Amino acid sequence: MSERTGEQLAKQEEMRRKSMNEIEQRISDGRIPWSTLTKRKGYEEVWTPSSIVPHTAHGAIAKEMASLSREIRIVLIGDTLTEEALPTYTHFLTSIEGMPDPHDSSLQQWIRAWSAEEERHGTLLDRILFMSEAVDMGAYERSKHMLIDDGMQIGTENDPYSSFYYTAFQERATQVSHANVAKIATDCNAPLIAKACRTIAGDEGMHAIMYSNFVKTALEIDPNGMIETIRDMMKNRVVMPAHLMREVRSDTHEVTQAGPAFSAFSDTAQQVGVYTTKDYDRISGKLLTEWDLAHTDDHDVWQVSERSDLSEDGREALAMCVRIQNIIHKKATNFVAPELPDHEFSWVLN
Ligand SMILES: [Fe+2]
Ligand SMILES: [Fe+2]
Numbered sequence: 001m002s003e004r005t006g007e008q009l010a011k012q013e014e015m016r017r018k019s020m021n022e023i024e025q026r027i028s029d030g031r032i033p034w035s036t037l038t039k040r041k042g043y044e045e046v047w048t049p050s051s052i053v054p055h056t057a058h059g060a061i062a063k064e065m066a067s068l069s070r071e072i073r074i075v076l077i078g079d080t081l082t083e084e085a086l087p088t089y090t091h092f093l094t095s096i097e098g099m100p101d102p103h104d105s106s107l108q109q110w111i112r113a114w115s116a117e118e119e120r121h122g123t124l125l126d127r128i129l130f131m132s133e134a135v136d137m138g139a140y141e142r143s144k145h146m147l148i149d150d151g152m153q154i155g156t157e158n159d160p161y162s163s164f165y166y167t168a169f170q171e172r173a174t175q176v177s178h179a180n181v182a183k184i185a186t187d188c189n190a191p192l193i194a195k196a197c198r199t200i201a202g203d204e205g206m207h208a209i210m211y212s213n214f215v216k217t218a219l220e221i222d223p224n225g226m227i228e229t230i231r232d233m234m235k236n237r238v239v240m241p242a243h244l245m246r247e248v249r250s251d252t253h254e255v256t257q258a259g260p261a262f263s264a265f266s267d268t269a270q271q272v273g274v275y276t277t278k279d280y281d282r283i284s285g286k287l288l289t290e291w292d293l294a295h296t297d298d299h300d301v302w303q304v305s306e307r308s309d310l311s312e313d314g315r316e317a318l319a320m321c322v323r324i325q326n327i328i329h330k331k332a333t334n335f336v337a338p339e340l341p342d343h344e345f346s347w348v349l350n
Pocket of ligand 1: 083118121174200204
């Protein structure tokens with residue numbers, strides 16, 4: 001964020017408080033409807049990990065995993081690791097400034113409901129890895145332990161606007177990547193793994209709507225402040241939640257630094273088309289459209305959408321968002337997948 005005077009900071013804080021109060025109010029009176037499968041179906045009907053992969057599926061899962069390429073297995077393991085670092089994400093949400101304290105506040109209830117749904121994702125995927133006999137579970141579990149120990153550094157600094165932009169983006173990103181793994185698994189004749197990833201993608205899509213509505217509300221209450229934050233987040237790029245992943249090398253027992261494992265995982269995901277620069281571009285653009293901030297013209301160029309609620313600074317910030325979106329789009333148009341990384345993951349048995 002740019003340098004601000006004390007008065008501007010106080011105003012900024014006040015507007016964020018107003019937005020948080022309004023989000024709280026709208027969840028409690030239903031203007032922001034609960035976007036979870038559990039609320040729609042009820043505890044009895046909603047899926048559980050064992051309803052997708054029962055304990056009797058052991059042999060089937062091992063067979064299915066063997067039909068997936070080594071690269072897809074790596075992506076699936078990295079996705080599981082990302083899901084299982086859930087304590088970090090719950091902590092991140094409860095630490096947002098202005099988060100109401102009481103146990104019964106709607107926002108706190110949302111965080112708990114969301115965490116309970118997210119927990120199923122990690123459990124389901126972990127069971128698949130465990131049953132597959134293709135994963136060095138000890139190595140994987142050490143990575144999980146370290147990732148939760150290390151947390152994440154995503155530059156949102158407990159700020160509600162940055163945090164909700166981040167979660168709206170990330171829920172879409174996980175929806176896309178799980179859905180893409182599901183498609184590949186279907187093609188490889190791995191129906192249980194496909195169903196697991198498709199089911200998780202469905203949850204992520206619903207979570208995305210909730211966080212998108214939080215941002216939409218902030219845009220109504222404080223359009224200039226919210227747009228300035230979107231600009232800052234777009235400028236810095238959205239960092240993936242598992243970006244600090246590490247490994248204990250199976251050969252040397254050396255604990256690696258953060259960096260190489262994540263970039264090898266991310267390059268692999270790009271190479272196999274599970275999550276690429278093109279997806280990043282589509283998600284970033286979709287959010288701008290969803291919030292009536294921008295649209296594409298007949299030449300596929302992003303343009304600012306007409307708004308009458310912006311100050312001079314807000315208009316400038318929005319223009320910058322659109323410039324950044326056009327750069328992202330250009331990069332995606334010229335996207336060439338990176339070479340497969342030369343990285344021996346400690347997690348993969350064969
Ligand atoms: Fe998830
Ligand atoms: Fe999610």
